[in-house]
Amino acid sequence: MLSGVTAVLEIEGLRKTYRSRFRGARQALDGFDMVVEAGQVHGFLGPNGSGKTTTLRTLLGLIRPNGGRMAILGEEVPVRLPAVAGRVGAIVESPQFFPHFSAQDTLSLLADAGEVPQARVPEVLELVGLRDRAKERVKTYSLGMKQRLAVASALLKSPELLILDEPANGLDPGGIREMRDLMRQLSASGMTVVLSSHILGEVQQICDSVTIISLGRRVASGPVAEVLAQHSGGGVVVRLESATDLPQAAQVLVAAGARVDLKPDHLLVTGIEKPAWVTRTLAGHDLYVNELAPVTVDLESVFLELTGTAPVAGQHRQVDQSVEVPA
Amino acid sequence: MKGLIRAEVRRLAKRRVTRLMVVLLVLGLGAIAVAFTAASTKVGPAQVAAAEAETQRQYEESLRMHQQNLAECEAARTRGENVSLYWPPDCSTDPGFAPQRDQFDTSWNLPYEFHFRDQFGTFISVFAGILALFGFIVGASYVGAEWHTGAMMNLLLWRPRRLSVLFTKLGVLLGGVLGITVVLGALWTAAFWLIGRYDGQTGKMTQGAWESFALTGARGAGLVLAVTAVAFGLASIGRHTAMALGAAVGVGVLSEIGIRIALTVAQVRFADRWVLSTYVLAWFQKRWELQEWRACNLSASGQCEPDIFIVTWQQSALVFGLGTAVVLAAAIWLMRSRDIT
Numbered sequence: 001m002l003s004g005v006t007a008v009l010e011i012e013g014l015r016k017t018y019r020s021r022f023r024g025a026r027q028a029l030d031g032f033d034m035v036v037e038a039g040q041v042h043g044f045l046g047p048n049g050s051g052k053t054t055t056l057r058t059l060l061g062l063i064r065p066n067g068g069r070m071a072i073l074g075e076e077v078p079v080r081l082p083a084v085a086g087r088v089g090a091i092v093e094s095p096q097f098f099p100h101f102s103a104q105d106t107l108s109l110l111a112d113a114g115e116v117p118q119a120r121v122p123e124v125l126e127l128v129g130l131r132d133r134a135k136e137r138v139k140t141y142s143l144g145m146k147q148r149l150a151v152a153s154a155l156l157k158s159p160e161l162l163i164l165d166e167p168a169n170g171l172d173p174g175g176i177r178e179m180r181d182l183m184r185q186l187s188a189s190g191m192t193v194v195l196s197s198h199i200l201g202e203v204q205q206i207c208d209s210v211t212i213i214s215l216g217r218r219v220a221s222g223p224v225a226e227v228l229a230q231h232s233g234g235g236v237v238v239r240l241e242s243a244t245d246l247p248q249a250a251q252v253l254v255a256a257g258a259r260v261d262l263k264p265d266h267l268l269v270t271g272i273e274k275p276a277w278v279t280r281t282l283a284g285h286d287l288y289v290n291e292l293a294p295v296t297v298d299l300e301s302v303f304l305e306l307t308g309t310a311p312v313a314g315q316h317r318q319v320d321q322s323v324e325v326p327a
Numbered sequence: 328m329k330g331l332i333r334a335e336v337r338r339l340a341k342r343r344v345t346r347l348m349v350v351l352l353v354l355g356l357g358a359i360a361v362a363f364t365a366a367s368t369k370v371g372p373a374q375v376a377a378a379e380a381e382t383q384r385q386y387e388e389s390l391r392m393h394q395q396n397l398a399e400c401e402a403a404r405t406r407g408e409n410v411s412l413y414w415p416p417d418c419s420t421d422p423g424f425a426p427q428r429d430q431f432d433t434s435w436n437l438p439y440e441f442h443f444r445d446q447f448g449t450f451i452s453v454f455a456g457i458l459a460l461f462g463f464i465v466g467a468s469y470v471g472a473e474w475h476t477g478a479m480m481n482l483l484l485w486r487p488r489r490l491s492v493l494f495t496k497l498g499v500l501l502g503g504v505l506g507i508t509v510v511l512g513a514l515w516t517a518a519f520w521l522i523g524r525y526d527g528q529t530g531k532m533t534q535g536a537w538e539s540f541a542l543t544g545a546r547g548a549g550l551v552l553a554v555t556a557v558a559f560g561l562a563s564i565g566r567h568t569a570m571a572l573g574a575a576v577g578v579g580v581l582s583e584i585g586i587r588i589a590l591t592v593a594q595v596r597f598a599d600r601w602v603l604s605t606y607v608l609a610w611f612q613k614r615w616e617l618q619e620w621r622a623c624n625l626s627a628s629g630q631c632e633p634d635i636f637i638v639t640w641q642q643s644a645l646v647f648g649l650g651t652a653v654v655l656a657a658a659i660w661l662m663r664s665r666d667i668t
Contacts, residue, residue, distance in 0.1 A: 018666075057666075057667070057668070060484055060487075061483070061487040062480060062483060062484075062666070062667040062668075063666040063667065063668065064664070064666060078487070081487045082486075082487050082488050085484070085485065085486070085487050090484050092480070092484070094477075096476060096477020096478065096480060096481055097476065097477070097478060097481065098472065098473070098476050098478040099476060100342075100343050101341065105341060108337075109334045109337060109338050109341075110334075110481070110482070110485060112330050112331075112333050112334035112337065113330055113331050113334035113335075113482060113485050113486055114330065114485040114486070115329075115330035153481065157485075
């Protein structure tokens with residue numbers, strides 16, 4: 001184990017460069033770090049082309065890294081991956097199955113290959129809601145049904161670590177909620193879940209911690225609440241009894257050392273230690289606060305800020321086009 | 328490991344291409360056997376008597392035509408026409424122009440009779456060729472479709488030892504194809520022996536004759552396995568069934584047409600020495616003789632004899648073995664080193 005006794009997944013300084021004779025070299029991972037503690041639901045976030053799938057594929061032995069160290073369940077990978085693979089369930093990117101086999105056959109063959117009891121097949125089909133369609137060919141399935149089958153295949157070996165890349169992709173709203181409940185249920189049973197997703201509202205709801213990757217580097221990590229707090233900026237929204245007093249109030253606060261953004265009906269004040277300081281300072285100049293509220297951020301705004309992928313009017317951002325943000 | 332082998336055996340047997348190809352294979356081989364059952368007739372006294380009667384009728388018909396021609400010639404000569412344009416100058420006073428009875432062979436009018444000992448060797452080659460085609464399609468599709476659909480990647484998440492997965496798949500495929508070859512080969516032999524027994528002749532089947540068939544069959548099975556392995560290797564290299572099919576068409580066109588034409592134009596001696604099918608022929612015939620007609624070696628009798636180049640089955644074994652080894656080595660190297668994206 002690299003560090004920490006409860007870490008289920010550890011990545012240190014992972015590097016991967018794709019080389020093409022015609023397109024040259026492209027650095028997909030540039031010293032990426034990640035730690036997932038046992039029993040957590042961990043969100044793994046990043047814009048398209050940021051290195052998420054490369055990280056997961058490298059972790060699972062599908063891609064060879066150029067440097068760095070990885071460990072799963074205390075075993076160094078890829079060296080010890082064959083020993084630990086039976087304890088890790090994973091789906092990587094879009095679900096991929098042989099289209100002419102039924103879900104039942106697909107899982108049954110995987111169970112044989114992984115030496116998992118066949119009795120587990122109907123259990124996971126029931127769990128993901130495919131029981132009644134299990135004997136139909138996969139080619140007749142919708143994307144959401146294939147996604148359910150992919151999750152079933154990952155759950156087949158009752159893993160200690162479950163890695164899911166975009167598990168809600170293609171699911172209907174009911175399916176997304178079922179998937180959310182399933183994640184919670186699995187986590188409650190002691191399973192560690194790593195969840196890569198672009199549905200940030202979902203991630204915020206069900207994840208205990210997150211890692212955000214951009215341009216192949218970690219730009220944020222930790223418990224969701226901490227990451228949000230770190231990027232809220234400690235700002236407050238200030239409203240006065242009369243909006244005409246806002247310019248004067250702004251001058252007072254700037255003179256006192258705060259940073260102020262003057263809006264038509266309120267002030268956005270940052271760079272202060274305590275919100276009470278604003279009330280006290282303005283009251284000293286006969287300006288009375290009508291409303292004082294902390295600025296709240298959600299995971300989406302933090303994600304867009306950290307990865308530099310917020311849409312800009314009139315511009316068409318290209319895949320891989322992110323702003324470098326210090327880790 | 329047993330679980331993976333069991334899974335791969337089930338996967339191969341469940342595949343639609345495998346099942347369809349087995350059905351087509353059995354139907355195709357069955358159709359050939361049935362066609363030869365219908366075509367072959369056991370020759371007995373009645374067939375010989377009928378053939379002799381027919382031969383006699385043909386002789387008499389020919390004689391009648393000859394005499395009619397003579398009469399027409401005589402008539403033309405009497406009219407003073409120049410008969411030498413169409414008939415002999417003396418209207419065939421030469422008896423050599425008249426049909427002779429011994430020029431009409433009774434065997435020409437005998438029905439086709441299959442002779443197991445003399446002809447079954449060719450049918451072993453036909454069987455091996457059909458099985459090689461079967462092995463090629465099933466082998467290429469088995470691993471090509473796995474790669475193309477992503478099922479291989481999924482499997483590698485369960486069994487990260489890549490070479491173990493590749494070798495298991497190859498082993499199961501070769502085992503399956505060999506099993507089908509042996510079973511159908513036995514049925515094929517039995518079918519043609521029965522055709523010989525009841526609709527033709529078996530000939531005197533000595534132990535040596537059976538051993539010769541067994542060796543030809545073993546060489547045929549070897550070729551089937553080599554072709555299957557090459558198809559598997561090519562599809563694995565290209566991660567698509569079409570890679571193997573494309574390579575087969577490419578090699579076929581290049582070797583059988585391109586090289587043959589180019590070397591012939593360049594007047595290279597024994598051009599067919601560089602063509603793949605020459606080695607297939609040598610493999611089944613044990614030796615294949617190439618002749619260089621532009622050379623002229625005077626024989627003792629003063630005749631012009633061509634140069635000879637012999638291709639042996641051992642040389643064929645070397646060519647097929649090396650080709651198979653190179654393709655499989657490339658597939659193994661790529662399986663070990665490639666990023667699966």
